[in-house]
Amino acid sequence: MKFEHIIVRATVLLFIVTATNSAKAQEKITFPSAPIMPSPFKQKQAKAKGITLTPIPAPDLQGYLFRPKTSDKSPAIITLLSGDGLQKSHFEWGQELASWGYINLLVDSFGSRGGTNWQDTPNANIQTDAYNAYQYLTKQQYVNPKKIGVMGFSLGASRIFSILNETNIVRPNDVSFQAGVALYPNCDSSIKLNAPLFILIGDEDPLAPYRSCKTIVTQAKEWKNSIKYVLYPSVTHFYDNKNYSKVEGNRDKTQPLPYQFEKNHYDAKAHQDSLRQIKSFFDQHLN
Numbered sequence: 001m002k003f004e005h006i007i008v009r010a011t012v013l014l015f016i017v018t019a020t021n022s023a024k025a026q027e028k029i030t031f032p033s034a035p036i037m038p039s040p041f042k043q044k045q046a047k048a049k050g051i052t053l054t055p056i057p058a059p060d061l062q063g064y065l066f067r068p069k070t071s072d073k074s075p076a077i078i079t080l081l082s083g084d085g086l087q088k089s090h091f092e093w094g095q096e097l098a099s100w101g102y103i104n105l106l107v108d109s110f111g112s113r114g115g116t117n118w119q120d121t122p123n124a125n126i127q128t129d130a131y132n133a134y135q136y137l138t139k140q141q142y143v144n145p146k147k148i149g150v151m152g153f154s155l156g157a158s159r160i161f162s163i164l165n166e167t168n169i170v171r172p173n174d175v176s177f178q179a180g181v182a183l184y185p186n187c188d189s190s191i192k193l194n195a196p197l198f199i200l201i202g203d204e205d206p207l208a209p210y211r212s213c214k215t216i217v218t219q220a221k222e223w224k225n226s227i228k229y230v231l232y233p234s235v236t237h238f239y240d241n242k243n244y245s246k247v248e249g250n251r252d253k254t255q256p257l258p259y260q261f262e263k264n265h266y267d268a269k270a271h272q273d274s275l276r277q278i279k280s281f282f283d284q285h286l287n
Contacts, residue, residue: 031136033058066098075147075286076103080156085117089241149179157185179285187213196226202235236264
């Protein structure tokens with residue numbers, strides 16, 4: 001398989017828990033979420049009516065923490081869910097990241113609000129969840145607070161463009177991600193990013209057309225963005241999720257067919273290449 005690679009650069013108590021999908025994580029945690037400020041537009045509208053808006057209370061957040069076996073301060077990566085919610089593949093990524101020497105905080109934005117996915121939890125604010133996860137990690141003595149990255153899948157990957165947008169006025173001043181990885185996102189072009197970004201997507205993705213991602217790559221020099229981009233031929237959405245395998249015996253048949261199973265499929269070669277390249281990318285920017 002030949003892949004298209006484009007790089008553009010500019011000058012708590014530990015225990016084992018089992019999720020409903022039978023995946024295991026090192027530690028299930030709850031961490032605080034800061035109140036959400038109304039958008040400047042809503043504040044302006046309210047002010048015109050003589051109304052002062054106050055911050056909206058936010059729920060405590062749930063997540064799963066994976067830690068490498070070391071007593072040293074470690075770099076950390078926050079992972080953001082795809083719209084179909086917490087999957088076994090997300091736990092497998094957490095275990096993989098920890099095996100590379102990274103702390104991983106997998107944020108369950110939907111479960112924190114009593115739901116399971118974007119359809120039953122449309123109010124999940126993944127962007128602010130990422131900021132709160134960052135602030136939580138910087139307070140932990142085992143985390144290197146200057147070496148924190150963010151990684152997302154599908155919906156979570158799409159939110160990374162706002163999270164890393166240099167002009168994002170809702171990002172707290174103390175939040176500064178060092179790198180981002182977006183797997184099969186809907187790309188947001190014509191923005192200045194404040195950290196290097198790695199985009200991985202397939203050219204047969206029915207949910208996230210790759211052409212918008214190629215646009216952000218071609219605009220990288222203009223916006224002075226550092227972008228790494230991989231386009232996988234004949235690869236679809238969710239290509240890293242083994243539950244999309246069409247090979248008999250590979251899929252977990254105790255679970256219902258995943259979202260748009262017929263249109264998407266697991267690709268072992270692209271998955272393995274992603275593991276290799278994402279490790280290299282994070283090693284470059286977080287070590």
